[in-house]
Amino acid sequence: MSEAPPEFVAQYAPALARLCKRAGGARWNLGDESLRDAAYRGARAAGVLDGASVDSFIDAIHAEDLSLAIACQAGGSAPWEHFITSFRPQLYAAARAIAGDEARGRELADSLWAEMYGMEVRDGRRRSILSYFHGRSSILTWMRAVLAQRHVDYIRAQSRIAPLDDHLEQPTGTSDDHDEESGERARYVAMLGKALDAALKALEPRDRMRMAYYYRHTLSLKEIGRVMNEHESTVSRRLARTRDYLKREIERTLHDGYRLSQDQIRLCYDWAAGDLQIDLSRALPDVK
Template sequence: MSEAPPEFVARYALALARLCKRARAARWNVGDESLRDAAYRGARAAGVLDGAGVESFIDALHAEDLSLAIACQAGKSAPWEHFITSFRPALYAAARAIAGDEARGRELADSLWAEMYGLEVRDGRRRSILSYFHGRSSLLTWMRAVLAQRHVDYIRSQSRIQPLDDDVERVAASDNSDPPDAERARYVAMLGKALDGALKSLAPRDRMRMAYYYRHDLSLKEIGRVMDEHESTVSRRLARTRDQLKRAIERTLHEDKLSDDQIRLCYDFAAGDLQFDLSRALPDAK
């Protein structure tokens, strides 16, 4: 039985049809009804059902990642093999970066694999954390954000056993009344403020070049035509500007008394936060 109400399916039929086409779900034997249900759950979780943004929400979903997650939840072997092959190296690398330690990073990543596979069986079905993935970000971005939160949870659990040093105590937010969502929002807000300041410090042409690339989705060749630059020059200058932004952002966060570990958490939390989007922070470069 479909989870999405008939009126939802009828009202957003065109957007849902576009989602199903983009998802290329037939290769995983995922039906259109499953995708429509997932879109409905995602819109409900995002709180957009009562607003005017449902169609744009559906069009922004990462359709292929969503169909893969649905297939993996069903326990099908082919999508799981593809999932592991495609994401395992990046997931282990992210876990090492977040944990700052090879052994702890691997333990963190392995525990997330287990949660995604769903070792607990209830009512004949595995319970997978992938049920919380709604396609609002890419799968890798979502997994990085979950890893970051699991690392914070781990630090908090350790704080009940042994004293923490000052840096780790700030990461763990030793006041246990502070909910994880509030902590995440604080880190995202700090990174957003640092980014705004860094963008304002850029030279006008550098800022314009970034806006063309990240906000308007122009190719390197298109930017070159607009700005009268060779394609390779555009690429080189974008890379230089990204490095400049990163240094400026981290300098600001260090001035705000954040450690390197906390700065990594800022990046990881922001990567899974819909409110943090580089394109939204850039000027309209028409």
């Protein structure tokens, strides 16, 4: 029985016909009904069923990849062999690149591979994670996204086990002068933190993303360009422009708002970037 309601099939018949033509389902003995059902599931998952964009949604579906995913879930040996030949090496390469480690990458890839094959059998059918793929992206990028999500979960799990690497070190010595200096340093760092927080929040989302990819995730300019869909020279130029803007705004806040002199502003930077293991992120409570 078809999962896609008759009204859906009727209303979007031309787009669905184009989808079936592009998908080449005959290669895997796939009927058009399974593709129509997949398109319906995808549109429902994406939340576009009530909108005017269903046609463009269907036209943007990566039809061949969707067709292959459906055929693999159905258990055909030919599509699965094609899937292994086409994507298994790339899956393992992606896992290595994401994990940054051969062993961890293999572990990630093995786990996902098994879930795509479907280790669990229910009602005579293998339950495969491929059922979550609706063709909105290429299947390779989708696999990379799943690998990356699992790696992030792994990092989170590790961070809960290991202590944070930054903590406030108390200076040695017990003289009053030393305590006073520590307090002064903490105050200057806090002022810088607040100025930085305000300046970061005033940035456009894409500028914040770019800064995060460069300073937090240490991506290369080329990799940032890949995420942001920009040429690396554009990334470089915009990063420099954003950094200049932040510098101006921070110093304007410290000078005009906190009445600090240029020497004191320089001290803010020196103490914040200096030897003391001060967790600057604690000065920025709203930065995730």
